[in-house]
Amino acid sequence: MGIKRLEELADVTTYPEELKETLNIQEKRHPANVDYYRFFYQLNKHLKLKLCVELGTNLGVTAACLALGNPEGRVVSLDVVNKIKLKGCIQPNIEYLVQDSLAPIPKGIKDIDLLFIDTSSKGTQNKKEYDHWLPSIRKGGLVFIDDIFIAKDINGKITTDFMAEFWRIFKPKGFKFELPLHGINGFGGVILNG
Numbered sequence: 001m002g003i004k005r006l007e008e009l010a011d012v013t014t015y016p017e018e019l020k021e022t023l024n025i026q027e028k029r030h031p032a033n034v035d036y037y038r039f040f041y042q043l044n045k046h047l048k049l050k051l052c053v054e055l056g057t058n059l060g061v062t063a064a065c066l067a068l069g070n071p072e073g074r075v076v077s078l079d080v081v082n083k084i085k086l087k088g089c090i091q092p093n094i095e096y097l098v099q100d101s102l103a104p105i106p107k108g109i110k111d112i113d114l115l116f117i118d119t120s121s122k123g124t125q126n127k128k129e130y131d132h133w134l135p136s137i138r139k140g141g142l143v144f145i146d147d148i149f150i151a152k153d154i155n156g157k158i159t160t161d162f163m164a165e166f167w168r169i170f171k172p173k174g175f176k177f178e179l180p181l182h183g184i185n186g187f188g189g190v191i192l193n194g
Ligand SMILES: C[S@@+](CC[C@H](N)C(=O)[O-])C[C@H]1O[C@@H](n2cnc3c(N)ncnc32)[C@H](O)[C@@H]1O
Pocket: 054, 055, 056, 057, 058, 059, 060, 061, 062, 078, 079, 080, 081, 099, 100, 101, 102, 118, 119, 120
């Protein structure tokens, strides 16, 4: 799938019926987040990926969108705490793990088709996660990284440890791109070399 097609998917507005109530609530709270939720649902509906892994589950909305996009595929989502409670976020094809993103990768997780890195706004952490998980991603696999434009800490101080600097100097083994899916926070992707 080329970048043009990914951009087209980012424009699609439909999302899964099972998550309508949850996404309506999320849309009111954080309108820009819903764009990437819809995108993940559409993407997996089209690509039918066998294995998607998310680092940073939070409430499980992205995991549910990926899972509902392709009920035949497997979704693994991990977080240091379990906060799953919203309607529709428990699905038979999602495995929620409670573990650190840099802990050893569980046996049986290999040839990942899509990795979504969404734990922290610290560029250093995201780079470590990318390096840690890269050997478990298949050739030509997809990596998405959230918050790539964040450059300031909560006091408004610009810090090179944050995402914008990481993203600027990041040279992945593949094609790096940006999609308009998370407002001013930014949303990045990589198609790994085949
Ligand atoms: C921005 S939220 C994730 C949002 C979620 N991906 C979504 O799309 O709705 C970040 C989550 O990462 C988790 N987190 C932070 N550091 C982590 C780490 N080192 N390992 C695993 N999870 C972590 C936090 O507990 C938090 O729930």
